[in-house]
Amino acid sequence: MNDFSESTGIVPLQGEPVDDIRIFVREDAGRLRFNNVPPDPTSAQGRNDVIPGRGDLRISLTSACNLRCSYCHNEGQEAPWLHAKTSAMLGNIEKLLEIASRHGVKSVKFSGGDPGVYPGFFMLMDAVAGWRQRYPGIAKWGMCTNGVPFVDADTVFTGEKLRTLNVVRAARRLGVNVSVVEINGVMGTVHTVRSKFLELIAEAAEEFRLEPRRYKPLNEIYLYDKRGNTPIKFYQDHCRDLDCGNCRKIHLRVSPIDQGWGAVPCFLRAQSKTIPLMVDGKFDDARFEDAIKYNGQGSQWFKDTPYDPSY
Numbered sequence: 001m002n003d004f005s006e007s008t009g010i011v012p013l014q015g016e017p018v019d020d021i022r023i024f025v026r027e028d029a030g031r032l033r034f035n036n037v038p039p040d041p042t043s044a045q046g047r048n049d050v051i052p053g054r055g056d057l058r059i060s061l062t063s064a065c066n067l068r069c070s071y072c073h074n075e076g077q078e079a080p081w082l083h084a085k086t087s088a089m090l091g092n093i094e095k096l097l098e099i100a101s102r103h104g105v106k107s108v109k110f111s112g113g114d115p116g117v118y119p120g121f122f123m124l125m126d127a128v129a130g131w132r133q134r135y136p137g138i139a140k141w142g143m144c145t146n147g148v149p150f151v152d153a154d155t156v157f158t159g160e161k162l163r164t165l166n167v168v169r170a171a172r173r174l175g176v177n178v179s180v181v182e183i184n185g186v187m188g189t190v191h192t193v194r195s196k197f198l199e200l201i202a203e204a205a206e207e208f209r210l211e212p213r214r215y216k217p218l219n220e221i222y223l224y225d226k227r228g229n230t231p232i233k234f235y236q237d238h239c240r241d242l243d244c245g246n247c248r249k250i251h252l253r254v255s256p257i258d259q260g261w262g263a264v265p266c267f268l269r270a271q272s273k274t275i276p277l278m279v280d281g282k283f284d285d286a287r288f289e290d291a292i293k294y295n296g297q298g299s300q301w302f303k304d305t306p307y308d309p310s311y
């Protein structure tokens with residue numbers, strides 16, 4: 001197991017500004033520890049016309065899923081098995097990309113439910129090929145999936161204890177990058193798994209000969225290779241520490257709703273409270289800028305705004 005006791009410098013990542021970065025993961029009385037940074041309320045007071053941070057737009061394609069994970073946050077919607085299934089229309093996704101492009105989107109991540117059960121998945125993949133040309137500002141396209149629809153389930157899930165490490169191994173065999181999320185207690189069960197999460201980071205770093213460092217702009221631990229690439233990233237539970245200022249810079253989240261699309265400013269603690277982005281079937285720039293403004297403002301983001309459901 002790695003000893004992460006040394007403070008280490010960090011190389012620039014993906015052109016994003018980095019400075020004075022140190023890692024605070026260390027052996028302490030036999031337990032690994034990660035010191036999360038305190039919330040930074042001022043970081044949520046930036047411009048509203050540009051998606052902040054890494055400019056990531058996280059698009060829920062469908063509320064449907066093939067699993068029933070206890071820790072599912074379903075992008076701020078009700079759990080998939082409680083929710084009437086809604087799926088995004090391909091044309092609406094394109095309109096969403098248009099307005100997001102006007103607001104500086106740099107990457108798109110498709111999520112769900114699970115993208116693998118989205119009925120139009122292969123049409124979507126064909127469309128992405130064209131969108132790469134049409135939206136050159138979007139440099140990265142990805143998806144967040146449990147993997148089951150795409151790989152042999154037996155390859156990924158060989159045992160409960162090693163399940164996550166086996167997903168990492170499957171991704172490395174396929175040559176794709178992988179991110180691991182510390183699970184959140186959002187559906188009634190609070191998980192206290194940080195020490196296990198840190199052990200997993202240490203084991204993955206050792207197995208794949210990568211170096212764990214804290215990426216300060218988002219307060220997360222990534223594993224670096226010698227060229228400064230980050231094939232494996234670990235995202236600790238930002239909600240647990242109310243690290244909302246960093247949450248704001250991680251994703252702008254949108255889900256299909258009855259009125260077309262809704263932004264989800266706090267997807268874990270204020271579930272199902274959204275900002276409808278379409279008015280009379282058309283995207284509204286003022287609503288999109290409100291989505292940026294309120295994103296990552298915590299569980300009470302809607303108080304004293306026109307989006308407060310109690311009004």
Ligand code: SF4
Nearest residue numbers: 239244247266296298
């Ligand atoms: S804004 Fe909501 S989802 Fe984001 S860290 Fe804060 S409490 Fe969690």
